[in-house]
Amino acid sequence: MEQRQLEGLVIRNYGGFYYVQDDLGTVHTCKVRGKLKEKLLSGDRVVFTALESEQGILERILPRANQLSRPRVANVSRVLIVMAVAQPRPDLMLLDRLLFLAQYNRILPCIVLNKCDLEPHPSTLSILDYYPRIYEVFKTSARQSVGIDAVTAAISGEIAVLAGPSGVGKSRLLQKLTGQQTIRTGSVSAKIGRGKHTTRHVELYPLPQGGWVVDTPGFSILDMPAIRREELTGYFPDFSVFSEECRFGDCIHHREKECGVKAAVDQNQILASRYKNYLSMLEEVMTKEGIY
Numbered sequence: 526m527e528q529r530q531l532e533g534l535v536i537r538n539y540g541g542f543y544y545v546q547d548d549l550g551t552v553h554t555c556k557v558r559g560k561l562k563e564k565l566l567s568g569d570r571v572v573f574t575a576l577e578s579e580q581g582i583l584e585r586i587l588p589r590a591n592q593l594s595r596p597r598v599a600n601v602s603r604v605l606i607v608m609a610v611a612q613p614r615p616d617l618m619l620l621d622r623l624l625f626l627a628q629y630n631r632i633l634p635c636i637v638l639n640k641c642d643l644e645p646h647p648s649t650l651s652i653l654d655y656y657p658r659i660y661e662v663f664k665t666s667a668r669q670s671v672g673i674d675a676v677t678a679a680i681s682g683e684i685a686v687l688a689g690p691s692g693v694g695k696s697r698l699l700q701k702l703t704g705q706q707t708i709r710t711g712s713v714s715a716k717i718g719r720g721k722h723t724t725r726h727v728e729l730y731p732l733p734q735g736g737w738v739v740d741t742p743g744f745s746i747l748d749m750p751a752i753r754r755e756e757l758t759g760y761f762p763d764f765s766v767f768s769e770e771c772r773f774g775d776c777i778h779h780r781e782k783e784c785g786v787k788a789a790v791d792q793n794q795i796l797a798s799r800y801k802n803y804l805s806m807l808e809e810v811m812t813k814e815g816i817y
């Protein structure tokens with residue numbers, strides 16, 4: 526059989542092989558030459574040489590739109606930030622940090638409030654009241670198959686990652702979104718500890734209407750990347766209209782007087798927890814600035 530060079534998407538990597546789906550939907554089991562292996566991520570678009578019986582040799586990685594370190598995946602275009610309406614109650618700090626990180630990586634985030642079959646915790650109500658003015662918010666019950674179609678529609682054709690704390694129902698949602706009842710859960714329950722590495726393989730699961738979803742084990746702590754302190758406010762779209770009232774053009778809404786953002790917090794126009802979480806992230810960024 527004649528050798529052909531094809532393009533495809535790395536959908537999983539397991540046992541030293543990379544599974545690459547070509548644009549017609551055929552999955553090729555590929556080996557990787559030398560140094561390429563260290564760089565390659567699930568989600569990468571690649572060029573490979575197709576050999577007989579759906580085998581192949583991976584030749585090169587095409588340019589990436591982005592890459593996440595947790596989970597290790599490339600070319601993500603949506604992050605679904607999953608919180609439970611209760612059990613566990615929503616973690617607003619983690620929510621605000623995940624929203625920041627998605628935007629920092631130029632990925633469109635949306636919020637999924639799962640377990641809507643349960644009585645909501647009060648902080649769920651403030652999510653429902655406040656966040657829809659800035660981000661898309663979905664209510665689902667993976668248990669009762671409620672609200673799944675709206676989420677599917679929002680991510681069809683995309684590469685979407687499920688993120689959020691442990692126990693909120695990410696894996697159960699993945700099963701509903703993909704329509705697969707028996708997903709290889711393998712070591713999905715392996716928790717990623719702070720600073721620890723795991724060798725868990727990342728898999729892209731196909732969506733019925735096109736596109737892919739990636740599951741992530743739950744986590745609760747997220748460090749800030751090294752950015753400049755003035756940059757942070759730009760990742761809080763809800764602050765921007767009020768920051769026009771700040772006396773100083775470079776106001777970071779911290780210790781400054783005559784700050785439009787702080788005034789808006791006092792008048793309940795900005796959610797107090799959101800400003801508090803902004804300050805926590807800001808202080809972390811400032812500490813890092815001092816170190817580097």
Ligand SMILES: Nc1nc2c(ncn2[C@@H]2O[C@H](COP(=O)(O)OP(=O)(O)OP(=O)(O)O)[C@@H](O)[C@H]2O)c(=O)[nH]1
Pocket residue numbers: 639640641642643665666667668669689690691692693694695696697698713714741742743744
């Ligand atoms: N009541 C209710 N329970 C749910 C729902 N979705 C998931 N659960 C339950 O919540 C528990 C955790 O679900 P998982 O899907 O394993 O949660 P996860 O987010 O993947 O957790 P980690 O893998 O540890 O990060 C399980 O007992 C699920 O059955 C839901 O919509 N409603």
Ligand SMILES: [Mg+2]
Pocket residue numbers: 695696697713714740741742743
């Ligand atoms: Mg899970």
Ligand SMILES: [Zn+2]
Pocket residue numbers: 768771772776777778779781783784785786787
């Ligand atoms: Zn200000």
